[in-house]
Amino acid sequence: MHSWIRWTRRLLIGVAVLVSALAIAAWLTLRASLPLLDGDIAIKGLSAPVRIVRDAGGTVTIEASNERDAMRALGYVHGQERFFEMDLMRRLVAGELAGLFGPAALPTDRAHRKDRLRERVKANLEAALDGRRDVAQAYADGVNSGLGALSARPWTYVLLRQAPRAWRIEDTPLVGYAMYYDLQDASDARERSLAEVLPHLPQALRALVTRDGTSWDAPLEGAARGDASLPGAKDIDLRGWSTAATRLVREPSRREVGSNNFAVAGRLTADGRAILADDMHLGLRAPNIWFRARLRYADAAAAGGHVDVNGFTLPGLPGVVVGSNTHVAWGFTNSYGDWVDWITVPGCTVAACPQARTYRESIPVAGGEDAALDVQETQWGPIDRFDASGNAVARRWVAHLPGALNLGVLRMARAASLDAAMRTADRIAIPAQNMLVADAAGRIGWRLLGPMPQRSSGCNAAGVSDGAACPPWPISTAHAPMLVDPPSARLWTANARVTDGDDLRRIGDGGYVLAVRAHMIRDDLAARSRFTERDLLAVQLDDRSLFLQRWATLMHAAAASTRGGSALRALDLGP
Template sequence: MRACAATAADGPRRARSGVRRARRLDGSAAAAEYSGAGRARGTRGDRAVRDSCMTDTDERRMPPNRPAARVAGDLAGGRRAGATHGLAQTMASTRNRTRRHLKILSGLILCCALLALVLAAAYLRASLPQLDGELRAPVLGAPMTAERDALGVPTITARDRFDAAYGIGYLHAQDRFFQMDMLRRSGAGELSELFGPIALGVDRDHRLYRFRALAAAAVAHLPPDDLRLLQRYTQGVNDGLAALRARPFEYALLRMQPQRWRPEDSLLVIWAMYFDLQGRLASREFARHWLQAHSTPEQLAFLLPPSSRFDAPLDAPGIAAAAAPVSATAPAWLRDARPATSVNGVSIDGQSAVGSNNWALAGSRTASGAAIVGDDMHLSFGLPNIWYRAMFKLGGGAGPAARVVGVTLPGLPAVVVGSNGRIAWGFTNGYADCLELLPLERDARDPSRFRLGGAWQRARETVETIRVHGAAPVELTVLDTTAGPVREIGGKAYAAHWIAQASGAANLAFAKMIEATGVEEAIGIAAGAGLPAQNVVIGDSTGRIGWTVAGALPDRRAPGEAGARGDGAPSWRAALPPDAHPRIVDPAGGQLWTANNRQLAGDAYRLIGDGGADLGARARQLRDGLTALERPDERAAYRLDLDDRALFMSLWRDRALRVLDEAALAGHPARAEFRRLLASGWTGRASVDSVGYTLARGYLYRLYDVLFGGLDARLKQQQHDADYALANRRWPVVIARLLDEQPPGWLPADAASWRDVQLAAIDRTIDALSANGAPLADAAWGRRNTLRIAHPFARSVPLVGRWLTAPADPVPGDANMPRVAAPRFGQSERLVVSPGREESGLFNMPGGQSGHPLSPFFLAGHEAWVKGEPLPLLPGPTEHTLRFVR
């Protein structure tokens, strides 16, 4: 009984304990609830203890009106209820404790996440560049300033171009070092050291040419002034990198430390541009070799026309060469090939080619009497943008002696495109014939011996070690012949004979462009520049204009060296001397233009060669747009860059409308809807709201797939990026001739007529655009032509990807018109300027100055580029000033 009494007394003690604990909760509502629950548990506990401690005597003392059996049952039920309630109470208590623990754990996780975000933000801010203040730079010849405007565009005021090279190197490193690192590693074939095995394929291709070794040798032979410029720039880069309070954020994500810049790295940036602008020449050569091996000469002449009716050369109204006749029979590969099951990548995103527009109007054609130069270079999009804007004020005394404004390429101490007040210049890719694949015969008994051009030679063997992040190094054996490294493509060995490996292919001569005073001097500088072959147009303040090919060209002046000789020997031995580069100065019409097209109709074109020249429709539209201008100023001329009239695609719209007659529509409601929208939804432009443009374009590119998709599949099995469109940029002309002449011997095997071929292309367009049940009426061009501009890490780091991506804006424009636009490719800048009138110059570009997502300059100016709104070329009022003292 005493034990029972003690147990019974335990209930009130628990209640009092609960009250005491509740009081310790500072009188909160939660404490009041806890106190009430404790009293309830104490009352229930008293009753349960009392019931469980009854004896037989207690049972006999029960009231007589309660039968014993009932009382026994009540006692048994009470014991069960008490036990059940105790279990429930224990489980509830356990659940409460679990909830409390989960809340604590959740709180800790949230705190850790918040702390991580705070630390990450602090780290990111530590890697932002310094915008204001004073820095010591003993290497300078005089004090220097770097002033930035609201867009982050710097104005560097320096004693001379050597001090300015230090300044722009410092800013490049602080704003864009990761971009610079990517470029030098691309040129050297060292991307795997950053990105691991995923980059091995690119590194193997690029390392074949051993450009790092060539760069080191080239630096050793630079002229003294060029070497001094490069050393000063290198010092600026390394000082700028070291001055960051934290390494650029990309290296933190990669768990790597950035490596210091070396003088040869700047030359590797030039070789990276060779890969970007000429990197597919080998695949083009392979595709043309394959076509030659699997077609008759007559078939090949039709399939690979050297010109078209769209061509707009600089030296003639057009090219009047007679078109090769269509042979009676098609190659077996065309008749037997099955059409591709999807549109090839070229037609979707326009990235099969790199291009640009540039033009110049003579002073006799402009409102001011000075020349006007326009330039928009077409490249792949990314964040940051490839170009870095800058203005330089050079000189001393009472005021600056020179002012240069334009865009630079991080990694190089040069203004790529711009104006110095006396001349202005702009680039487009020249698409020169700068690489040839020479077939090799390998000695079966000695794999290092090859026969090239009828003579046997032993290749020089070098073992290159590719360092791989997170994996063991990979060794690559490079075999070099006298014509170039050995490349295996499609199971065959070739010597890759590329002008990029010639002496002088990469140098800093172009950096002197900022000192040129007139057209003739600028043409001489450009022709001697060590860079990929580029069309350069130049205008000066006196109104003169000129064109030449800047950069390295093969020397094909010797008779019989317009192309590869039949014996397989190289068709050239060295680079063309600068004074032999073709050029045009002060043309009679007062205008010059290039748009990656064939530049010349005459014999001089053999000095350039066809390395994949564009169809010519864009160049013709640009030329005709210039002709129509009447004494324009810069703003009127700028509108040429935004010309999205669909003159070329209207031809294919008309074809589709003609084939969709009543017979074609009968029993085919989808075709009827296609025709209705093609007629009513046509704006005459590649505008974002044009459904008709999407349909006409789809029709053309599905025709390509029906006819050549099977060929592309065969080519890609042997070389991943080879296709017919790469072998022949004039492929629309070939398709048009087939539809016009309707040769029965060229019909695909599964088609009964050329009408069927066209209807099949329309049906495939309908199927593609109606996927997932989408109506054709929703196929506005802007839904497909939506920008996808992002930092390389945007997709691989999901949590921060949204901050590394530009808005997904729909944009007008397409290929075959001046306003070239695709989701990941297009006008990387737009510049219009009259030398000496830079205050009226216009500019915009995608992205912003900074590569840092927390910088206010990360996307500054991007919206203006999307909308096509011109911004001033010159920087605006100063908002930040960084001073460099000795």
């Protein structure tokens, strides 16, 4: 008996020691993978010493002698603190996640590999770098220096039993393309769903579904559309509809969106400078997709011979994406224009498609054999499917075309005025955004930023086009819709329709959100005649739900006239 107790005690002690050893090993591994926050380090390639400082909130300030050194240091910081997230973005875009996660990631890789974005980046790398190869290379070298300086690989790679892959200069544009997947409907699922549903709807219901506005509309140009008329019993009689089982067509779920930006001109502020507020909301993730930083460096091409730019960086990209440089401030919201078209390819069927080129893609799979994927491409784009008649339907997406993305946004750090910022915007290629600019002279402006399709009259932006009438359209970042120095001295955008007329026809409708937020922002700005930064912050923090107040009113009316009213009256639904 005593022997059994003795051996049990020894076993428990042994297990405890083993668990403790494993816990200590895990802690040491995690600690070894953390970035260096204090001390002096040597980074290969710097032309002069660089100072990196973090404030209490973790925001990084980089002080350097020139832009290349600043970007090398920014790459170092990103490589130490965010490399795994950067790796995920480049792999997501290139269809290479299975090389890290195994077969479970193959469906995503197959979907994205059809876009062949890594090959497109390689073919147009110099244009994507926008003449900033030296800056992009310095950034990539900094990323690899930061990763290499860690005492251990990031803990996520330890869990996956993988080694991180070095950052290459071509990976930087891929991170930019990750924003195309975040901000645009790459599969054009909304239009595809509508195309399948609309032919089966009565005219009155079709008019309701395709209504392009409501009484909430608050565009910068044009007027509110007003609410659609609800079909009556004479228009829709569900009793006559077939109850036979049929295939359901579902619009893919879309994450809640909520980006806002707004600005007031200097004539409404105490010191004559314009004020800009911007809050960009992408999908929630940890860590946050953005990385706050301030970059200060000498630059002969900038006003005063130096740059002091403060704002949000995107790990994987050099420079500040949105922010302020003491002369101008700029911010974005997603535009929700129509950037994808469907085209029936002439003479291309299930049986034969002589004008298509087939690419054999090989997808590495961790722990398994490489997966093969054949991608057929036409002059309009990759073949997505074949219609009921067997004709090939190609997908033409802005992101597939040369010039869809570049590092032009880096040049905003040098802009010294609103006019300079707008000229710079002519060259910037990112997923199309509503850009607001405010400058120290008190001026404000809105511009659609990014490449837009240059469709011919034979192209149907809202449906499937016949390739015989719709030649492959090019894209352009120049001559975009804009509004500068509005008479109201106020500007706002919030993912809803911004303009009207010819400009709206150029932009199209990619699924604008209900304009409740834009409506509230417009009214909040109109309610004041003078503004401070705190006043704009109060607009950002406005948490009223005016849209739901209408429903609350209806529910109270129902409560007053129905037998179940007592239960509804017990709810706190007061407007």
